[in-house]
Amino acid sequence: MKSVRRKALFLWSYIYGLINRHPDVIVQFFPLKGYYLLCLVIYLQITKELPDEGWNDSSESLYTPPPTKPNEAFNSDSMDPEITFVTAYFGLGRFKKGEGNLYFDVENYSKWMNQFANFNNNVIAFTDVPEVANQLFILRKHLPKERTKIYMKNQDDMWAFKLAPKIKKIFAQPDYPKYHPNTVLERYPCAMHAKYELIETVIRERMFQTKYLAWIDIGYFRNDYGKTFHLDIPSDFRNDHIAFVQMGKFERCRTASSIIKDNIFWIAGGIFIARPEYLIVFIEDYKRAVENLISRNLMSTDQQVIYIMYTKAEDMRPRLPVQTYSAFCKCDWFYLGKRCIEEWRKSLKPQSKVIEAFHRNML
Secondary structure, eight states: OHHHHHHHHHHHHHHHHHHHHOHHHHTTSOHHHHHHHHHHHHHHHHTTOSOOTTTTOOTTTBOOOOOOOOOGGGOOTTSEEEEEEEEEEOOOOSEEOSSSSOEEOHHHHHHHGGGGGSBOSEEEEEESOHHHHHHHHHHHTTSOGGGEEEEEOOGGGSHHHHTHHHHHHHHTSTTOOOOTTTTTOTHHHHHHHHHHHHHHHHHHTTOOOEEEEEEEOTTOOOSOOOSSBOOOOOTTOOTTSEEEEEOSOOOTTOOHHHHHHTTOOSEEEEEEEEOHHHHHHHHHHHHHHHHHHHHTTOOOOHHHHHHHHHBTTSOOOOSSOEEEEOOTTSOOTTHHHHHHHHHHHHHHSOOOHHHHHHHHHHO
16 A cells, blocks of 8 residues: 555655646646546545645745725726626737647637637627637627627737737846746737736726636636536635635746746746726736846746735735635646636536535635
8 A cells, every 4th residue: 555655645746746847747637637637636645645845835935915006096896796807819829838849829729719618607708800709799699789899909909919019028038947938928918917917997887797717828718617617606705805716836036037948837827807896906917027037137927927916025016815726636627717617507407415515725
């Protein structure tokens, strides 16, 4: 038995390192292998053989803001307690993803986008590609009209993409780290920063009628979730926080330059949820952090920017606390979306506390 545990721990050490270095490889495991790995991790955690690698031991390094005053101009107390999702696709051409031979282009996103036909939440979408706008319209035309708003948006008119020339110069510095596409293709981090700009537009122009606002990547739904599915707010969501999936431990003594140099991350940027009166505060701090990093000749994606915002090694002092969610295996980039789907399914059919706990911890 000890021999089996030693082998299992060795395998987990390898997998954990792979998750941190090459997360794009993990999500491409065949289902059978994925289930095997999940069962292995659960077994080791239950038997207390699996160290948590300091997953939640972050108090010494993670800056936790004091209670935040919301922007009451955008108070949502009286609004429908549902979630409006903002998404976008901007044409970046074909680009390399990670260290292997994985490339993404519009065909990948077009395929993943098909699940939006079954996604029964309000969606506000932006794009500069007419074919994407047309596909999204066709996918969702059977839903009530108010469920979908699609807008054409020119990259050249946006704050995020106007940063491209400065970012290109940063990436051209000698010895600047090269991670595809994060620190290679200058318009890729621009597209990541655009998330926050677009949600700011939605809030300031009052384009929503719900109590919660969220970003969701247009390629987020890569599995089949059924003929119709809905995302509800998690029952334990904190109204004065912003929710993200945690995908890495918050390491101690990490500076902005070391976070970018090693391409490390704490949270995943594919989905995040907050109340609009708090989200607008977070966005102001995020944009300020981006401008600060550019002035220091540093830049990467939103995942690195948010890590930098909350590390005590920097003096960013963001005003909104982060509420993190993570799957039992600590390896599921899509956990928060799945959790929201399970909240909706629970509302349709009451479940026992045992089943509820299973869904919460083992999705």
